[in-house]
Amino acid sequence: MADLKPVPSVLEHTLQLRWSLPFLALLLALPLAAYSVGDTFYVGMATRVLVFALAASSLNLILGFGGMVSFGHAAFLGIGAYSVAILMQNGIASAWIAWPLAILLTALVSLLIGWVSLRTQGVYFIMITLAFAQMLYYLVISLKAYGGDDGLSLAARSSVGGGIDLSNDVHLYYLSLGALVMAMVFMVRLLNARFGHALQAIRENEVRMTALGFAVFRYKLAAFTLAGAVAGLAGVLFANLNGFVSPAMMQWSQSGMLMMMVILGGVGHLYGGVIGAIAFLLLEEFLSHYTMHWQLGLGAVLLAVVLFAPNGITSLLKRKASHD
Amino acid sequence: MTKPLLHIEKLVKRFGGLTATDHADLSVEKGKIHALIGPNGAGKTTLIAQISGAMPSDSGRIVFARHDITKMTMDERARLGLVRSYQITSIFGRLSVLENIALAVQAIEGSSFRFWSSARSEKERYEKAHAVAQRVGLGTRLTQLAQALSHGEQRQLEVGLALASRPQLLLLDEPMAGMGPEETERMVGLLDSLRGETTVVLVEHDMDAVFKLADKISVLVFGKVIASGNAQEIKDNPSVKVAYLGDDFQHLNVSQVTP
Numbered sequence: 001m002a003d004l005k006p007v008p009s010v011l012e013h014t015l016q017l018r019w020s021l022p023f024l025a026l027l028l029a030l031p032l033a034a035y036s037v038g039d040t041f042y043v044g045m046a047t048r049v050l051v052f053a054l055a056a057s058s059l060n061l062i063l064g065f066g067g068m069v070s071f072g073h074a075a076f077l078g079i080g081a082y083s084v085a086i087l088m089q090n091g092i093a094s095a096w097i098a099w100p101l102a103i104l105l106t107a108l109v110s111l112l113i114g115w116v117s118l119r120t121q122g123v124y125f126i127m128i129t130l131a132f133a134q135m136l137y138y139l140v141i142s143l144k145a146y147g148g149d150d151g152l153s154l155a156a157r158s159s160v161g162g163g164i165d166l167s168n169d170v171h172l173y174y175l176s177l178g179a180l181v182m183a184m185v186f187m188v189r190l191l192n193a194r195f196g197h198a199l200q201a202i203r204e205n206e207v208r209m210t211a212l213g214f215a216v217f218r219y220k221l222a223a224f225t226l227a228g229a230v231a232g233l234a235g236v237l238f239a240n241l242n243g244f245v246s247p248a249m250m251q252w253s254q255s256g257m258l259m260m261m262v263i264l265g266g267v268g269h270l271y272g273g274v275i276g277a278i279a280f281l282l283l284e285e286f287l288s289h290y291t292m293h294w295q296l297g298l299g300a301v302l303l304a305v306v307l308f309a310p311n312g313i314t315s316l317l318k319r320k321a322s323h324d
Numbered sequence: 325m326t327k328p329l330l331h332i333e334k335l336v337k338r339f340g341g342l343t344a345t346d347h348a349d350l351s352v353e354k355g356k357i358h359a360l361i362g363p364n365g366a367g368k369t370t371l372i373a374q375i376s377g378a379m380p381s382d383s384g385r386i387v388f389a390r391h392d393i394t395k396m397t398m399d400e401r402a403r404l405g406l407v408r409s410y411q412i413t414s415i416f417g418r419l420s421v422l423e424n425i426a427l428a429v430q431a432i433e434g435s436s437f438r439f440w441s442s443a444r445s446e447k448e449r450y451e452k453a454h455a456v457a458q459r460v461g462l463g464t465r466l467t468q469l470a471q472a473l474s475h476g477e478q479r480q481l482e483v484g485l486a487l488a489s490r491p492q493l494l495l496l497d498e499p500m501a502g503m504g505p506e507e508t509e510r511m512v513g514l515l516d517s518l519r520g521e522t523t524v525v526l527v528e529h530d531m532d533a534v535f536k537l538a539d540k541i542s543v544l545v546f547g548k549v550i551a552s553g554n555a556q557e558i559k560d561n562p563s564v565k566v567a568y569l570g571d572d573f574q575h576l577n578v579s580q581v582t583p
Contacts, residue, residue: 009419009420010418010419012444189440190440192442192444193442194436194443195436195438196443197427201416201419204416204419205415205417207414208485209427210397210398210399211378211399212399212402212407212428212485213402213431214431215397215399216399222437
């Protein structure tokens, strides 16, 4: 049937390989370039960007595609990171044991938090996710055996084996890049699959989805749990990158930062989290060179984006593309 | 007599001091178009909300297809085949007509916990959606965004969404609301074509449409069902006349309508 030909739709997403592949090539070449100019600082910086891109993308899954404005996402990052650090302190350094455990624990906690929080809507949902995150924040502070307020240093990075040595920054960089690429491929498949269609339609009209017979709560909870697990993975990578975890990474301001990244990049755009994380962290890096009040500049940029490109930076790119 | 498809017993809904549904009883037979009428504020929309599960009931019982559904959630009832449409259009504005209906088909066909294979590749589902779109008169508007449709077309889509789930019982809350005469006529034709295929509970203010379509009519006044019967019985019922005194029902009663 001719009428059934696919047309552009808010439900459907593509990897946009035309520009994402060249960009990926650039990212693949980045460590080589950094080493050839002898400036290895940028590899660490780039890994940080990748990790936050992963975390922000996981938030985008529920915020942008599921319409769930979660204000506690940093807590999941923190649980992933702390799991690795605590296991390390107890002698479990293997990534093959520690990482799945960390991700599983994060998934479990987000399942529980989601199970309670998703019974509320709108502002109440924002507040209850924030409240849960703050509870976890104070819980971590109270863990005196694991550094309490001061945080906890990792003795080493997780051991992977098979020729991968995470103590080498480049290896960690490529591993993070691989995780991000896999997350993006999974995300685009998920969004274009039945689950993604249901999730996005719930964002569009939750009441009608219920009336049609969708068990809305279950879909939202599944997405919330999945997003938590991916944030947990980001936390795992973050702990390895910094060699240090602290309660500060679970604070509400960190959740706010992840939200800002998503808004900056484009809520409900496949690459919204990625582009937002890149823009946010580069701006932070750039502005903090000039002033210690870099947040002011960042705030101004965020304000400008919200006012002039309410759908984030990606909408500017799209607008340009449609002019070309 | 066969068992009714939907049976409501002493259903109650209170809002503070107001008893919106006051021990209402209602039986809907399979395959019939059953109209629910009543003056403004009689509690029709509240009753629809209770039957569909959008609102919990304070007491009473709702039995649908031999299941006691009184405590079931709205989506559980929908999956059993009790599907509603809305008085105030509730569609997916940013999705196309085809996508709207395809979602309704997705709701009842197979699990939506599929994370990998493309939803768009389910040709059969989209073809079913296409057929429903044609049925409700939107066959030429498939790729149009729902928000770009005219009011009448949106009402057609509203019914299409409910119809796509192939419900056993269709609860239609004022499907003709805000429609012009031509659109109304088309909707009446559509609902007429559903007779025998699916059971319909129709809440409607348009008395012409009600008398044209309904096999059975129940009259709701102050949350109570005061009369049930065919068009003639309802018109001759003295307490119905009293309830509608001054309304245009009286005037209809005299000459215009022949069942």
